Amino acid sequence: MRLLVADDDDAIRRLLVLELRSRGAEVVEAADGEEAVRRALEYRPDGVFLDVLMPRLNGYDALARLRAAGYTGRVVMVTALFEGSRELDSGVRPDDILAKPFRRRDVQACWERFLAALGSSASRSGEGGAQEPAAGS
Numbered sequence: 348m349r350l351l352v353a354d355d356d357d358a359i360r361r362l363l364v365l366e367l368r369s370r371g372a373e374v375v376e377a378a379d380g381e382e383a384v385r386r387a388l389e390y391r392p393d394g395v396f397l398d399v400l401m402p403r404l405n406g407y408d409a410l411a412r413l414r415a416a417g418y419t420g421r422v423v424m425v426t427a428l429f430e431g432s433r434e435l436d437s438g439v440r441p442d443d444i445l446a447k448p449f450r451r452r453d454v455q456a457c458w459e460r461f462l463a464a465l466g467s468s469a470s471r472s473g474e475g476g477a478q479e480p481a482a483g484s
């Protein structure tokens with residue numbers, strides 16, 4: 348399983364990377380929204396964990412750019428914002444939300460939802476993970 352974790356807070360990013368790697372994931376990192384978009388489109392991970400409030404490009408704008416570029420992997424927003432926040436009312440919806448501050452059990456529950464969703468996607472499409480772009484796109 349290939350994942351990307353994007354968060355401008357080094358400590359939070361490292362903690363989440365450690366938790367995901369301990370579950371067997373191969374993880375790459377990004378420190379801001381623009382780097383997250385670039386690395387996700389290059390690396391084509393099965394999923395992306397995006398912080399909402401990052402420099403250069405916030406998580407929801409990064410999500411919008413990823414979807415516009417054809418990225419079909421799962422996206423989990425990592426945020427301390429409340430559901431009613433204006434930032435969450437952008438019209439672009441993530442597949443899941445991991446609320447900050449998070450505990451190991453929160454990451455575990457998110458991981459289990461992530462795997463369950465990938466399993467149901469794989470059974471519907473006949474394959475798992477993010478779709479590779481078509482040649483010439």
